[in-house]
Amino acid sequence: MRAIEWDGKKFKLLDQTKLPESVEYIITDDYRVIIEAIKHLSVRGAPAIGIAAAFALAFASMRIKANAPKQYLRELENIAREIESARPTAVNLRWAIQRLLKLAHALQDVKSIPAILLDEAERIRREDIEMCKQIGIKGAGLLPESGGVITHCNTGALATGDHGTAQSVIVTAIKQGKKLHVYVDETRPLLQGARLTMFELQARGVETILITDNAAAFVMTQGKANLVITGADRIAANGDTANKIGTYGLAVLAKYHGIPFYIAAPTSTIDLDCPDGSTIPIEMRDPKEVTRPFGVQIAPDGVDVYSPAFDITPNELITAIITEHGVISPPYKENLKNQTAAGKVKQPV
Ligand code: MRU
Numbered sequence: 001m002r003a004i005e006w007d008g009k010k011f012k013l014l015d016q017t018k019l020p021e022s023v024e025y026i027i028t029d030d031y032r033v034i035i036e037a038i039k040h041l042s043v044r045g046a047p048a049i050g051i052a053a054a055f056a057l058a059f060a061s062m063r064i065k066a067n068a069p070k071q072y073l074r075e076l077e078n079i080a081r082e083i084e085s086a087r088p089t090a091v092n093l094r095w096a097i098q099r100l101l102k103l104a105h106a107l108q109d110v111k112s113i114p115a116i117l118l119d120e121a122e123r124i125r126r127e128d129i130e131m132c133k134q135i136g137i138k139g140a141g142l143l144p145e146s147g148g149v150i151t152h153c154n155t156g157a158l159a160t161g162d163h164g165t166a167q168s169v170i171v172t173a174i175k176q177g178k179k180l181h182v183y184v185d186e187t188r189p190l191l192q193g194a195r196l197t198m199f200e201l202q203a204r205g206v207e208t209i210l211i212t213d214n215a216a217a218f219v220m221t222q223g224k225a226n227l228v229i230t231g232a233d234r235i236a237a238n239g240d241t242a243n244k245i246g247t248y249g250l251a252v253l254a255k256y257h258g259i260p261f262y263i264a265a266p267t268s269t270i271d272l273d274c275p276d277g278s279t280i281p282i283e284m285r286d287p288k289e290v291t292r293p294f295g296v297q298i299a300p301d302g303v304d305v306y307s308p309a310f311d312i313t314p315n316e317l318i319t320a321i322i323t324e325h326g327v328i329s330p331p332y333k334e335n336l337k338n339q340t341a342a343g344k345v346k347q348p349v
Helices: 031-039 046-063 069-084 091-106 110-142 166-175 192-203 213-221 247-257 332-342
Strands: 004-006 011-014 025-027 146-151 179-185 207-211 227-230 234-236 241-244 261-264 310-313 320-323 326-328
Touching: 004 046, 004 110, 011 046, 031 046, 031 069, 046 069, 046 091, 046 110, 069 091, 069 110, 091 110, 110 166, 110 261, 110 320, 110 326, 146 166, 146 213, 166 179, 166 192, 166 227, 166 261, 179 192, 179 213, 192 207, 207 213, 213 247, 227 247, 241 247, 247 261, 247 310, 320 332, 326 332
Parallel strands: 146 179, 146 227, 179 207, 227 261, 261 320
Antiparallel strands: 004 011, 011 025, 234 241, 241 310, 320 326
16 A cells, blocks of 8 residues: 555555545645645655655645746745755655755746656655665665564655655565564554554464554563664764654664664655754644543643654664665764665675
8 A cells, every 4th residue: 555646647645644544645746735745644654755746746836826936936945945954854755845846946947846846756766665665675684584573653655655665674584484473573663563554464364462662672682582673864974863753662672682773764855954863853843632632622722742753763773774875874874874875784794
């Protein structure tokens, strides 16, 4: 099941807020509707919101009335800023928008811009599908022949163009014959693990065990987990990584219990403009998602809530980063730069 579908006529977003209860789609070519879908997590996951954002800008470009290039591009840039600000942490959103804007600026004839931007949005979607497939192929060798894997949030097809990031690695390893079972953190407060990862892995026939987020430490101390693997929303130049809140805690636990902690992400998630994790903006979510999740009141009204959507895992806790090009080992500052510059990584020895 894909998060985003485009057949050249109809643009469909799977409304992930409705899963796993019902499968419903948002069908639209209105960029404002796509912005709302990103804000409310109907479409979510770093690569998927990058793709959705690219289509949003392409659709918006069709409705700009101005004919003069300067005016047209000014309006396009204003809309781009609006889309970019929908969610601040996942860099894929900005990356996709900047890619389209650069293309628009290079064109002389404004009338040609909409069709070219739409083609580019589709190219980003297709490239992401291929990158995620490659992440699985490049990372599967890191996983043991058998054992338990802990994962957090949702990193499957639903979070990307298809295949997923961390989930692509797990599923590829299982397809290769490895006997793995997956402990899925439910992922408070919005339960992307329970609702989405369980839904996807169950459909793929993967042996899964749902755990509450705070059970991970006990699972590790019992020797049930051989590794942790998650996705990323932004990887800074030194390897510090933003991902769903709770990821950092898992990395600390993995270090304490002596098991590897891997990050899997396409290179579109690497942001060399951020020198380290302290410069990654962290999105704060509506307190109601904590006090009244899914319409059920679990804390009194009016309490103070602190709800960061993501946290930062420092690079020294990350055993390796898997991208579509291969496995990157520390030192990340040097190796991430080499990879994004050359599209190649040094394989670990
Ligand atoms: O708030 P979400 O559901 O968009 O958060 C998603 C994650 O944190 C994923 O782990 C991340 O985007 C990487 S998986 C493609």
